[in-house]
Amino acid sequence: MPTFEYAPAPESRAVVDVDSTYGLFINGDWVDGRGTAFKTVNPATEEVLADIHEASPDDVDLAVKAARTAYTRVWSRMSGADRGKYLFRIARILQERAREFAVLETLDNGKPIKETRDVDIPLAAAHFFYHAGWADKLSYAGYGPDPRPHGVVGQIIPWNFPLLMLAWKVAPALATGNTVVLKPAETTPLTALLFAQVCQQAELPPGVVNIVTGAGDTGQAIVDHPGIDKIAFTGSTGVGKMIARSIAGTRKKATLELGGKGANIVFDDAPIDQTVEGIVRGIFFNQGHVCCAGSRLLVQETVADEVVRRLQRRLSTLRVGDPLDKNTDVGAINSRAQLDRITSLVDAGEAEGAERWDNGCALPQKGFWFRPTLFSGVTQTHRIAQEEIFGPVLSVLTFRTPQEAVAKANNTPYGLSAGIWTDKGSRILWMADQLKAGVVWANTFNQFDPTSPFGGYKESGYGREGGRHGLEAYLKGSI
Amino acid sequence: MAERVDVRKTYKLYIGGKFPRSESGRSYEVYAAPTRAGASPKFLANASQGSRKDARDAVTAARGAQAGWAGATAYNRGQVLYRVAEVMEGRRAQFVEEVRASEGVSPSKADSLVSQAIDRWVWYAGWSDKLPQVLGGLNPVAGPFFNISAPEPSGVVAVLAPQESSLLGLVSVIAPAIVTGNSVVVVSSKERPLPAITLSECLATSDVPGGVVNIVTGDAVEIAPWLASHRDVNGIDLTGAAGLQGEAWGEWERAAADTLKRVIRPGGAGAAAIEPDWSVEPGLQRMSTFLETKTVWHPKGR
CATH class of the missing domain: 3.40.309.10 (Aldehyde Dehydrogenase; Chain A, domain 2)
Structure with a gap:
């Protein structure tokens, strides 16, 4: 039998411009972080891709305040139909810039381009498109005639599916009328920071989405901030338990998507x-x-x-x-x-x-x-x-x-x-x-879809993301 | 003619379908709520004072019964729970008397509370074969797959029953947890445990399998930390923290975080715990908190 050799077929990096330094995205603008800057590297080459500012607790406070102001003055007053249109815009921009996102994700994360191109980025866009349609239909979702958002949501996401996890978190939060302070993982911040540019292109009102970079300390500052109404976390069971302990005895809500051993x-x-x-x-x-x-x-x-x-x-x-x-x-x-x-x-x-x-x-x-x-x-x-x-x-x-x-x-x-x-x-x-x-x-495995609720039993966490079920965590009150 | 000397009841725990005394051998005095200031408190009974070990035995019984209860058909669970309401109705006079004495309310108010409690039980019983359709369904995924989500019980749930509402509040926390297939370990109201004990007698004489509901009378402040940290408990309802002397629901929630239990916090705002108004229709939250959504995928093809 003849054997066929593969010729290299590299995707071009030229589609992406990586800046040398990234600040924090707060209230629609780029601001300097007051923590200790860190570097993000390409794990396939160990090449430094960019310097990333670290958000100090004061920076997190700034972001939470921006999110609160955007919530009370703009986002909670806007009609669901208009919120939905912003989400549709974001979905479309993600599709338009899909190749750029795919290459950047592969550079920062190390995962194969065929996965970022065929799974991560299209699914992220699909999540925004799906949730966009919910924004003006929440009274039909089975959570009462006039379900209300929590307010400001703190979201902490992992490095394994950086943009996709952002989409799982941000899309339902915005569709239901919450505003967001999101922290990407410290090893994979770049697509979240590029997403900030998408928010700017979509002319999303300032403060609706704030992105703060950093590691565990920044995450803890978000969890502990008294202005946060709800936490959404994807990551390890160990950190998930820390978050559950941190918010015990308060009225903060949480959804936790944690580890597994499937x-x-x-x-x-x-x-x-x-x-x-x-x-x-x-x-x-x-x-x-x-x-x-x-x-x-x-x-x-x-x-x-x-x-x-x-x-x-x-x-x-x-x-x-x-x-x-x-x-x-x-x-x-x-x-x-x-x-x-x-x-x-x-x-x-x-x-x-x-x-x-x-x-x-x-x-x-x-x-x-x-x-x-x-x-x-x-x-x-x-x-x-x-x-x-x-x-x-x-x-x-x-x-x-x-x-x-x-x-x-x-x-x-x-x-x-x-x-x-x-x-x-x-x-x-x-x-x-x-x-x-x-x-x-x-008879299949690892299939994902925006309409299909995802989440665990026991110590894999609680709450569901995706589908009608995923809206519940972002809405207040009795169902 | 001399007045008849009545036969009094010994009030015990309800664990695994049996009525044991506390393994600790302890009991505590239960008094009627004073109906007017200055009246000397009327002794009602010596209730068993449940211990840590009793609570653990109850968890073992609850775990043993849970799979079978969850595996029963929804129609069957609905009928069994409806049967409980039938038996409660037959014991109405006893409940009215105990609620009146426990809560210090008028006989007509007590009668109304018992009616509401029985009606609440019937309301929840009917959910057994409806909730999966209301909360679950087909998901229209973008691919050639059959994909469906349905709720399942979380497993064993610890319930701190409300301190004030001795029967209506009690059934309003037990029925939602078990109708979906969970089993429960209930710590009764400390000062007002008698309706809980009578309810356990209704459960024992209905067709509720032993171990599905376990009721421990005593002080939740003593027992709750052990249930909150118990590794074989999947959820905890902290409603009964409200009005409890020395309660620490934040601590209990923190202990529950170590095994990521599903938690119902007590009512109220901030750190303050307030007992809810039990007269309003409750909604689905008390059921949905102790449910897990399972989603199953299968490819379609010729």
């Missing part, structure tokens, strides 16, 4: 090729930096060897490298800190006796990289079966009966996602009923 369950009657593709999508999509990743593969014992063999063959064809190359399947790990976390958990997996395999691919000299890795012989007590790795590492466990699969799948404090692969319809529905997970993908 079980992807494969029965012996599953269509094998389709299943292998789904497993790969479940854990190697976005380098495994996905809270709902199918990081625990539960395979029925009779087909375990075959599934693992086929998976290894498939992983050997994954192309790891330059995220801007359109052929790339797996990009760079987002940061050295994350690479260290993955490495230490993988080492723990080996030390505890699981069998480690990786695809042996060549890795670039510079940047942060990790080979697609698979562990077999994993038991439930292994750390790699319990803790979220948030990297391209799959732990394979086996089961014999559906009951055993359910028991193992639910044996985790998390409850975000699960997958089921089988040809038997009644078994899919029975399994879906039993699994304690907010999203269950049957």
